[in-house]
Amino acid sequence: METTLTINQISRRSGIASSALRYYEERGLISSERAGSGHRRFPRHVLRRLAFISFAQTLGMTLEEIKTELDKLPTDHVPTGDDWAVLSEKWTHRVDEQISQLQRLRKTLTACIGCGCLSLKSCKMFNPKDELRQRGTGPRKWIEDI
Amino acid sequence: METTLTINQISRRSGIASSALRYYEERGLISSERAGSGHRRFPRHVLRRLAFISFAQTLGMTLEEIKTELDKLPTDHVPTGDDWAVLSEKWTHRVDEQISQLQRLRKTLTACIGCGCLSLKSCKMFNPKDELRQRGTGPRKWIEDI
DNA sequence: TATTGACCTCAAGTTGGCTTGAACTTTTAG
DNA sequence: CTAAAAGTTCAAGCCAACTTGAGGTCAATA
Numbered sequence: 001m002e003t004t005l006t007i008n009q010i011s012r013r014s015g016i017a018s019s020a021l022r023y024y025e026e027r028g029l030i031s032s033e034r035a036g037s038g039h040r041r042f043p044r045h046v047l048r049r050l051a052f053i054s055f056a057q058t059l060g061m062t063l064e065e066i067k068t069e070l071d072k073l074p075t076d077h078v079p080t081g082d083d084w085a086v087l088s089e090k091w092t093h094r095v096d097e098q099i100s101q102l103q104r105l106r107k108t109l110t111a112c113i114g115c116g117c118l119s120l121k122s123c124k125m126f127n128p129k130d131e132l133r134q135r136g137t138g139p140r141k142w143i144e145d146i
Numbered sequence: 147m148e149t150t151l152t153i154n155q156i157s158r159r160s161g162i163a164s165s166a167l168r169y170y171e172e173r174g175l176i177s178s179e180r181a182g183s184g185h186r187r188f189p190r191h192v193l194r195r196l197a198f199i200s201f202a203q204t205l206g207m208t209l210e211e212i213k214t215e216l217d218k219l220p221t222d223h224v225p226t227g228d229d230w231a232v233l234s235e236k237w238t239h240r241v242d243e244q245i246s247q248l249q250r251l252r253k254t255l256t257a258c259i260g261c262g263c264l265s266l267k268s269c270k271m272f273n274p275k276d277e278l279r280q281r282g283t284g285p286r287k288w289i290e291d292i
Numbered sequence: 293t294a295t296t297g298a299c300c301t302c303a304a305g306t307t308g309g310c311t312t313g314a315a316c317t318t319t320t321a322g
Numbered sequence: 323c324t325a326a327a328a329g330t331t332c333a334a335g336c337c338a339a340c341t342t343g344a345g346g347t348c349a350a351t352a
Contacts, residue, residue, distance in 0.1 A: 008328070018329090019311055027309095037318055039329055058251070063309070088255065095252040099245055105204070106241040109234065154298070164299090165341055173339095183348055185299055209339070 004033065004041035014050045021050075029053060029067050045078050052087065059094050150179065150187035160196040167196075175199060175213050191224050198233065205240050 011018045024030045025040075030049050032040040049070060056066045069087050073079045157164045170176045171186075176195050178186040195216060202212045215233050219225045 006328080017311080020309080022330095023310060035318095035329095037329080038331095039318075055255075057309095091255055092252065095248055095255065099248045099252070102241055102245045102248070106238065106245070109237055109241065152298080163341080166339080168300095169340060181348095183299080184301095185348075203339095 004043055007032075007040050007042065010042045010046065010050070013047060014054070016050060016054070024050075024053065024063070027063055027067065029063060029070060043078075048079070048084065052084070055091070059091060059098070061094075150189055153178075153186045153188065156188045156192065156196070159193060160200070162196060162200070170196075170199065170209070173209055173213065175209060175216060194225070194230065198230070201237070205237060205244070207240075 005013070007018045007021055010016075010021060014021075016024075021030070025032060030042070030046045030053075032042045032046070035041050052070065053063075053066055056069070061069075069090070072087065073083055151159070153164045153167055156162075156167060160167075162170075167176070168186075171178060176188070176192045176199075178188045178192070181187050198216065199209075199212055202215070207215075215236070218233065219229055
């Protein structure tokens with residue numbers, strides 16, 4: 001069992017394309033040593049980082065945010081399960097928030113179908129405030145008086 | 147009370163930038179008449195369409211998908227509350243699905259913090275199957291044997 | 293009447309998270 | 323030994339959903 005892995009080995013084990021791995025390294029989310037040839041050699045524990053990255057992405061975190069989190073890991077030793085658990089705790093809150101936002105949304109939605117509005121001033125649906133979307137640029141706020 | 151509104155009036159009432167409104171029109175999600183000058187005149191009921199669009203976007207639908215939905219509205223009359231309700235029903239399911247995906251995710255997450263893994267073969271976290279993310283391209287599947 | 297400001301079109305730019313391609317080197321299998 | 327597979331860098335491309343800018347017209351107000 002080798003101590004380091006090639007980019008393709010990492011790619012196969014993580015399911016993340018090697019181009020993406022290079023991109024992550026460029027962005028500073030992971031790092032590698034180099035063989036004499038210039039080829040990357042990844043220590044096994046980057047797989048944990050990659051697991052973290054993948055999972056955080058499913059929660060809608062940007063690579064920037066993820067990097068910020070990863071940077072909090074200790075550098076004096078390979079992060080332990082406990083070190084990871086600290087970061088992971090944030091997720092629970094994230095997920096909980098997302099769930100309750102959706103539940104609020106669902107409530108208003110049902111109400112709006114009930115009242116048949118989609119156009120009434122009184123309808124809260126048009127200004128849910130909840131910032132559910134994380135991608136895209138334009139303004140999303142619905143304002144009074146249709 | 148005028149029957150049609152300028153693009154700026156629509157923009158103010160909907161909270162959607164006029165550049166976005168032009169873009170929506172170009173994409174066929176809304177339509178306008180033109181004043182003699184070539185300026186757009188929107189009938190009031192586009193506000194309902196815009197409400198629909200905004201809301202659907204919070205659920206992660208693409209403009210393409212939203213257009214497909216909007217195209218199902220009757221064209222022989224200005225859509226009624228009932229017409230809209232038909233489309234809106236889909237949302238309830240969407241939201242419900244999203245909620246239960248998140249709940250599954252939360253469950254695995256808690257389990258993984260518990261077991262301190264983030265790296266074990268047995269950990270289902272790495273292959274949640276749930277396609278939560280809708281943006282982005284790369285593969286997201288975590289494969290065995292870390 | 294003049295000047296703002298609202299409107300128009302069309303092309304190009306932006307952001308995030310990558311992918312693709314070119315041009316080249318290194319490693320591995322037969 | 324040679325061919326194919328795997329690796330490298332760097333620049334450019336892609337997608338969605340817009341925004342921005344240039345260059346020009348039209349409308350409302352003092």
